[in-house]
Amino acid sequence: MNELEQLQTEMRAIRRSLDNCYVENNALRALVETQHLEIRDLFGDVDMIEQTKQKCIHCGGNLDNGPTCGEEKSDEEN
Numbered sequence: 001m002n003e004l005e006q007l008q009t010e011m012r013a014i015r016r017s018l019d020n021c022y023v024e025n026n027a028l029r030a031l032v033e034t035q036h037l038e039i040r041d042l043f044g045d046v047d048m049i050e051q052t053k054q055k056c057i058h059c060g061g062n063l064d065n066g067p068t069c070g071e072e073k074s075d076e077e078n
Contacts, residue, residue: 043049
């Protein structure tokens with residue numbers, strides 16, 4: 001095999017390897033997108049949750065462990 005044929009063989013091998021990388025990359029992107037959607041379904045939109053927390057700060061509500069907007073504190077908490 002001469003040098004040109006050897007280079008062509010190596011280039012084909014590199015191209016196949018690169019194609020495999022593209023396929024794997026696309027599969028990983030699809031997996032990440034699927035997991036992102038599953039997380040969003042489980043926990044809701046994180047940006048929306050943070051915005052709601054910020055809106056509730058004005059009324060003294062704490063979404064983590066206290067009353068939320070529109071709820072009154074009990075007499076025990078006052």
